[in-house]
Amino acid sequence: MGTTVFTxxxxxxxxxxxxxxxxxxxxxxxxxxxxxxxxxxxxxxMPPAMLDLMGISDQVGGTxxxxxxxxxxxxxxxxxxxxxxSIGASSIAGExxxxxxxxxxxxxxxxxxxLASKLAALVALTTLGAVVMLAVAAVAPDVLGVDVGTVDLxxxxxxxxxxxxxxxxxxxxxxxxxxxxxxxxxxxAGAMVLSYLLASLLPLFDGGQAWAQWSPWYxxxxxxxxxxxxxxxxxxxQVGVTVVLAGNAFVGLDRRDLRERRGRTTLVxxxxxxPMTKQVADRVAGSARVSSIxxxxxxxxxxxLVVVAAIVFSMGMVYGPLFNLLPEGFTDVVDQFPDALMxxxxxxxxxxxxxxxxxxxxxxxxxxxxxxxxxxxxxxAVAGEEEQRTMGLLLANPVPRRQVxxxxxxxxVLYAVVLGVIAFAGxxxxxxxxxxxxxxxxxxxxxxxxxxxxxxxxxxxxxxxAATGRTRWATMVSTGVALVSYFAWSFLPLSPTLGxxxxxxxxxxxxxxxxxxxxxxxxxxxxxAALAALLVAMSIPLFDRRDLRG
Amino acid sequence: xxxxxSPSTGTGPGTGSATGPAIRTRALTxxxxxxxxxxxxxxxxxxxxxxxxLGPNGxxxxxxxxxxxxxxxxxxxxxxxxxxxSHADAVEIRRHIGYLPSDLSMYPRLTxxxxxxxxxNLRGGVDWGHVDALAHRLSAQLDxxxxxxxxxxxxxxxxxxxxxxxxxxxxxxxxSAGLDPLVQQEFQQMMREVAADGRTVxxxxxxxxxxxRVADRVGIIRNGHLVxxxxxxxxxxxxxxxxxxxxxxxVDAAEFEAVDGVRDTELRGNAIMLSxxxxxxxxxxxxxxxxxxxxxxxxxxxxxxxxxxxxxxDVAATGSAREQxxx
Numbered sequence: 001m002g003t004t005v006f007t008x009x010x011x012x013x014x015x016x017x018x019x020x021x022x023x024x025x026x027x028x029x030x031x032x033x034x035x036x037x038x039x040x041x042x043x044x045x046m047p048p049a050m051l052d053l054m055g056i057s058d059q060v061g062g063t064x065x066x067x068x069x070x071x072x073x074x075x076x077x078x079x080x081x082x083x084x085x086s087i088g089a090s091s092i093a094g095e096x097x098x099x100x101x102x103x104x105x106x107x108x109x110x111x112x113x114x115l116a117s118k119l120a121a122l123v124a125l126t127t128l129g130a131v132v133m134l135a136v137a138a139v140a141p142d143v144l145g146v147d148v149g150t151v152d153l154x155x156x157x158x159x160x161x162x163x164x165x166x167x168x169x170x171x172x173x174x175x176x177x178x179x180x181x182x183x184x185x186x187x188x189a190g191a192m193v194l195s196y197l198l199a200s201l202l203p204l205f206d207g208g209q210a211w212a213q214w215s216p217w218y219x220x221x222x223x224x225x226x227x228x229x230x231x232x233x234x235x236x237x238q239v240g241v242t243v244v245l246a247g248n249a250f251v252g253l254d255r256r257d258l259r260e261r262r263g264r265t266t267l268v269x270x271x272x273x274x275p276m277t278k279q280v281a282d283r284v285a286g287s288a289r290v291s292s293i294x295x296x297x298x299x300x301x302x303x304x305l306v307v308v309a310a311i312v313f314s315m316g317m318v319y320g321p322l323f324n325l326l327p328e329g330f331t332d333v334v335d336q337f338p339d340a341l342m343x344x345x346x347x348x349x350x351x352x353x354x355x356x357x358x359x360x361x362x363x364x365x366x367x368x369x370x371x372x373x374x375x376x377x378x379x380x381a382v383a384g385e386e387e388q389r390t391m392g393l394l395l396a397n398p399v400p401r402r403q404v405x406x407x408x409x410x411x412x413v414l415y416a417v418v419l420g421v422i423a424f425a426g427x428x429x430x431x432x433x434x435x436x437x438x439x440x441x442x443x444x445x446x447x448x449x450x451x452x453x454x455x456x457x458x459x460x461x462x463x464x465x466a467a468t469g470r471t472r473w474a475t476m477v478s479t480g481v482a483l484v485s486y487f488a489w490s491f492l493p494l495s496p497t498l499g500x501x502x503x504x505x506x507x508x509x510x511x512x513x514x515x516x517x518x519x520x521x522x523x524x525x526x527x528x529a530a531l532a533a534l535l536v537a538m539s540i541p542l543f544d545r546r547d548l549r550g
Numbered sequence: 551x552x553x554x555x556s557p558s559t560g561t562g563p564g565t566g567s568a569t570g571p572a573i574r575t576r577a578l579t580x581x582x583x584x585x586x587x588x589x590x591x592x593x594x595x596x597x598x599x600x601x602x603x604l605g606p607n608g609x610x611x612x613x614x615x616x617x618x619x620x621x622x623x624x625x626x627x628x629x630x631x632x633x634x635x636s637h638a639d640a641v642e643i644r645r646h647i648g649y650l651p652s653d654l655s656m657y658p659r660l661t662x663x664x665x666x667x668x669x670x671n672l673r674g675g676v677d678w679g680h681v682d683a684l685a686h687r688l689s690a691q692l693d694x695x696x697x698x699x700x701x702x703x704x705x706x707x708x709x710x711x712x713x714x715x716x717x718x719x720x721x722x723x724x725x726s727a728g729l730d731p732l733v734q735q736e737f738q739q740m741m742r743e744v745a746a747d748g749r750t751v752x753x754x755x756x757x758x759x760x761x762x763r764v765a766d767r768v769g770i771i772r773n774g775h776l777v778x779x780x781x782x783x784x785x786x787x788x789x790x791x792x793x794x795x796x797x798x799x800x801v802d803a804a805e806f807e808a809v810d811g812v813r814d815t816e817l818r819g820n821a822i823m824l825s826x827x828x829x830x831x832x833x834x835x836x837x838x839x840x841x842x843x844x845x846x847x848x849x850x851x852x853x854x855x856x857x858x859x860x861x862x863x864d865v866a867a868t869g870s871a872r873e874q875x876x877x
Contacts (some may be wrong), residue, residue, distance in 0.1 A: 195677065269695070290668035299659070389655035392621050393711075396649035397672040400641050549621035 005104070005114055006408030007266035009121035011085050013380045015127070020083045021129040024076040025136030031142070032067040036146045052200040059227045064148035068137065068156070068226055077132055077160050080167035081192055084168025088187035091118035092249075093175030096259050111253050119246055131159030155225040162238040167192045169245040177252030179259040192217070198282045216241065279413060293399070298414060300384075301377050310421055313426035316361060320430025323356045346490060346511050353436035354516035360447055361427065363511060370419060371482055378461030379474035381408035382543055385471040389550045390469050396423050399546050405466060409536045410437065412458045420451035438516055445520035446511075450530035453510045457482050459535035467544035469550075506531065558829060561801075572597050572635050572719050572750035573618060578619050578627035580610075582773075587613040589732030589774040590627070600745045603754040609810050610774040611754040612652055615723050632718055645673070646785075648712035652723035652754075654705060658697025662707040665696055669711055676714050684710045702728035713740060720744060722753040726760055738764045747809055795837050796821040796845040809833050820844075 056069035061404050089504035093114060095101035104114060135158040141148045173186035175181060193216040201220070212218045219234040247475050270279035289299050344495075372478035381403060384390040395401065404437050422445040457478050465474035489507035493499045501507050509528050513521035552688045573595035588610045595601045605611050611700070616622045618629040619639035629636035656665050662685075671678035685692055690706035691699065706726045706850040712720050720741075726734050741751045741764050755761050759767055762782060770777040790813075795806075801822055803815045811828020826833060837843050 006771055174618055245836075286661070287667060288665050290664045293672070296657070296668055379875055389651075389653070390657060392616070392619075392651045392658065393649070393654075393669075393708075394672075395621060396619060396647070396651075397669055398641050398644040465630075548616070 002261060003117070005109070005117035006121050006124075007086075008072045009091070009118055010124060013090075013121070013125055016081055017087070017129045018132060018450030020079050021132035022136075023549065024079050024250065025069065025133055027075065028067055028071045028136060029140050029337055031071045031499045032063060032140055032146055033144050036063050036217075050299070052204065055226060057224050059224060060149070060151055063146055064141075064151050065500070067140075068148075068151060068153075072133065072156065072160070073221060073226070077163060078192075078196070080126070080129050080133070080160060082163040082189065083129060083165045084164040085171040085185055085188045086124065087122050087191065088168035088171035088173075088179050089175050091115070091122060091172045091175060091183050093179050093238050094126060097178045097181050101258060105258075112250055115250055115253050119169070119172060119249065121173060123165060126161055126165045126168060130157045130164070133157060133160075143369065151226050153226070154311055156230075157231055159220040159225045159235065160236070162235060163217065166216055166238055166242045166245070168241045168345040169249070172251040173245040173252065175287075176249035177237070177256070179256070220430050221336050224310075278346045293394070293404060294410045294414075296406055297381070297411045300380065301373070301415065303374060304373055305415055308324075308369050308373050309422040312366065312419065312423045315365060315418070316423055316426025316428075317430040317433070319357060319360045320427065320432075320434035320436050322360075323353055324434055326502065344477035347493075348422040353434075354514075357427070357431075357436070357438060357443075358446075358511065358514075358516055362516065366423060366450045367449075367453060367486070367507070367510075369423070370450055371457050371479075374412060374416055374454040374458030375420055375461045375475060375478045375482075378411050378458035378478065379465050379471045381412065381462045381465055382539070383404075383469050383471040383474055386549045391548055391550070395548070405462075405536070405540050405543055409462060409539070413455060414460065416451045416455045419454070419501060423447050423450070439519070442516050442519045446515040448520070449510045449515055449525060452525060452532065453506055454526055455532045456506050456535070459488070459539075463535045463539045463542060467546070468547075469548070477529060480534055486489070557659065561753060563817060569597070570630075572599075573601075573620065573629070573631055573752060575614075575629045576627055578614070578617060578629055580622065581625045582614050582632055584682070586616065586774050588624075590655055590772075591774075593769060593776060593779065595750060596767075597750050598748045599766040600741050600751040600753070600764050602761030602768045603752065603771065603868045604756065604758065604761055604768055605754070605771035606686075606756060609771045611771060612723055613774075614771070615721055615754060617754075618645075619721065621645075624734045646718040647718040647854055648715060648717040650712040650720075652727070654708040654727075655703065657694045658706065661695050662690060662692035662699070662710075665707055666692070666711055668712060673715055681710060681714050684740075688733055688849075689739065690740040700728070702730060702733070704777050705729055706733070709737060709740075713744075713792050717749070718749045719752065722751070724753070724755060725846055726757055745765065770859055790825050790827045792823070792849045793826045793833070794821060794823045794845075794847040796847075797842055798842045806833070806836060807837055 013466060044056075044061070057073070059065075089126055092101065095104060101114075105111065137153050137157070142147075167188055170191060171184045174187055175184035178184065193196040196213045198215040199212050199218035199221055202208035202215070212222060216238065216354060219237050223231050223234060258268055260469065267543065268281060268285045272285060274281075346358060348358040348363060350359050382391075385394060391404075394404065425445055427443050427447065428440055430436075432438065460481055461474040462477040464477045465471060468474070485505040486507050489502050489505040489512070492502040492505075503512070506528060509521075509524040513524055517522060532540050571594045573593065575591050575593045576696055577596075578588060578591040578593075579586070580606065591614060593845075603611055603614070610861075613622070618631055618636050620637050620643075623637065632646055634643045636643065642863050660668065666676070666681060684690075684704075688706045688709060690710060691703055691706070696704055696707060696821075705725070709725065712722060712725075728736060738760065741753070745766070753761070753765075765782055766778060767781050769779045797820050800817070803817055803822060804856050806812055806822060806824060807815055809828060809832055811826055812824050812833070814823075814825040816823045837846075
């Protein structure tokens with residue numbers, strides 16, 4: 001019944017589900033290996049609220065408690081459920097958005113049958129993810145030679161899988177009723193996170209336990225299945241709600257008109273439609289947005305910028321005060337970290353405020369955030385318009401190709417500056433609030449350097465995109481170069497003979513001078529800026545000389 | 551080769567930069583790897599005419615247009631637009647042209663009006679009264695987002711975009727896609743007005759009836775070769791007629807096939823239908839000699855049939871496909 005729809009859905013999403021499960025599994029292996037080498041008892045000195053939020057069970061204790069708890073019970077559960085939400089939201093609403101549902105229903109298949117196949121695929125994929133995670137979890141202790149005591153992995157993964165399925169089904173149900181994929185994934189993901197918070201935090205208050213039991217996440221985590229095994233009552237609740245949601249999806253889909261393929265109506269659209277706000281909104285979203293190539297292109301990636309900027313800002317703000325909350329023995333613990341692990345954060349001295357900031361934010365989080373945004377902007381700069389097939393129309397205007405490249409490079413720099421200012425504000429607030437012994441000028445310098453680093457990799461993406469017209473290549477090449485230069489900077493210094501090569505890495509120009517302690521290194525900043533400018537300059541002839549694609 | 555005349559900034563009628571042909575290509579060739587998409591194309595499009603560029607899918611129409619617009623570069627040969635070199639003066643050329651690509655894509659999140667404003671800004675302004683008039687004529691919806699429009703309504707935005715600056719030369723690739731017949735008529739009227747204004751329209755199409763209605767001359771391209779360029783009227787008058795001869799008794803088709811210029815005979819009861827581009831007297835002699843001719847009907851073939859005649863045989867000929875088809 002509906003096997004083609006079922007198998008196609010499996011094929012479309014199978015790789016994603018596998019990748020997610022394998023990634024979490026690898027994190028477990030890595031985490032377990034690291035935790036096995038160090039004394040982890042300090043973890044259990046953390047307040048219970050923290051432990052609960054991180055999914056760590058003091059009943060399991062030791063390495064296993066942290067590894068299975070923090071990595072599987074928290075990150076794994078969120079990943080598995082997040083994947084299910086994404087699959088569930090796409091099942092009907094995604095096909096509607098792409099305009100393919102009408103095509104599908106043009107075949108002799110009822111809506112009910114299509115939905116049944118889609119939901120079957122959701123169940124199968126979630127099960128697949130849970131089974132892969134279970135397999136990795138089961139072999140990890142043996143592979144690493146770690147004694148984890150008795151942990152009921154089957155019970156944990158059964159409840160975790162049922163939990164993921166419940167949220168996926170919620171998304172599918174909302175999608176079936178509304179045909180709006182964004183609403184389906186947004187509402188389901190929001191409900192999921194809220195439920196997780198309630199299940200973790202409510203029990204800490206007097207009488208909160210009773211309330212927490214209403215939160216579906218509690219049915220998975222509340223009774224600690226890894227210790228207590230499968231609880232029939234809670235499992236029945238999970239399955240029951242999932243079945244009810246599935247039934248609801250059939251009712252919803254059958255009753256309504258299918259949506260036409262349409263773009264989203266954004267807040268700005270509503271403002272432009274309203275007579276009171278029309279004039280202002282028209283000017284900002286309309287005439288200002290289309291005043292130049294740069295202005296129009298700036299509007300392209302706002303969503304990504306807002307999300308990443310919010311993350312960078314809040315993380316920057318949180319890590320400052322957190323430094324004061326570190327337990328006494330933390331420095332000793334860090335001292336025990338293997339050399340390779342410390343290399344990844346540039347051998348930052350975590351006992352000092354500057355080292356803490358570098359280790360927790362500037363060495364990994366900030367570069368990832370800046371590169372996520374700027375590589376995406378750079379890759380789509382030229383190649384994106386070609387793949388969207390708008391470049392031909394654009395170049396039919398009296399605009400030289402050089403001007404297009406420069407406008408797009410301008411967008412790249414603008415995004416970098418906005419992200420840099422927001423990141424600086426977040427970290428600076430955190431430093432001031434936490435009373436950290438780090439000069440604000442040095443925070444500014446370090447943030448400026450990471451901004452330049454982002455521009456460099458964005459410019460690599462721009463250049464590859466300009467040369468090939470392919471965003472995928474642009475993203476892959478710049479990400480690959482970023483990884484290589486990151487590892488060159490972090491790991492080459494461990495080797496006595498190859499250490500000097502690390503100086504060639506842009507990451508070394510960024511953190512090599514220890515700017516959080518020493519302030520701005522103008523040579524490094526100049527190197528980064530010059531490299532970015534060179535890449536943009538190279539992009540012009542690369543784009544100018546070739547045939548347009550598409 | 552013409553030397554580029556001094557650039558002019560105006561885009562209105564009569565401020566052209568030269569009096570030579572609107573488009574002139576010489577031995578224009580484009581290869582994609584080993585594949586010859588365009589071979590030795592020599593074409594002159596005169597000023598003030600509507601020129602139809604006809605060919606089946608994959609003949610090289612889009613490649614030719616993208617080459618002369620400098621979106622892709624010729625493997626060899628040259629192209630001049632309004633007297634300017636297609637590569638060296640590409641930006642100057644674009645001041646004077648309007649372009650509508652085939653299979654049009656625009657920015658889905660911009661409204662029609664935003665889209666037009668964007669391109670107008672890149673051109674240093676536009677006469678919005680003219681835009682409104684064009685929108686009215688085509689019944690275009692400019693307040694909706696382009697991504698929400700049907701393909702026909704999106705095409706209207708593209709058409710306005712190509713016409714709005716009153717360009718010297720409008721190049722359009724399959725422009726009627728998705729337009730309903732009423733709008734198509736209005737669009738054809740717009741093209742005629744442009745030509746009457748002394749400006750030039752170059753449109754590629756495989757919709758022969760449209761080209762027949764609006765074009766002054768037609769170029770036919772196939773497998774990257776320009777097969778022929780003719781005036782629509784010459785093409786028609788030279789061309790094949792569809793003849794129906796009715797008798798009082800059945801006749802033998804072979805008898806008529808022996809006549810020079812007869813093809814595609816088809817017997818229907820007592821009548822015979824045939825395509826004919828030979829000497830009518832010869833045909834009538836056969837028809838009346840041994841039979842009793844009851845009725846005769848002769849129709850001028852439309853471009854469709856001429857087109858098919860050109861392409862009947864798989865010969866990559868450069869001028870005399872018809873001769874070979876007849877032989």
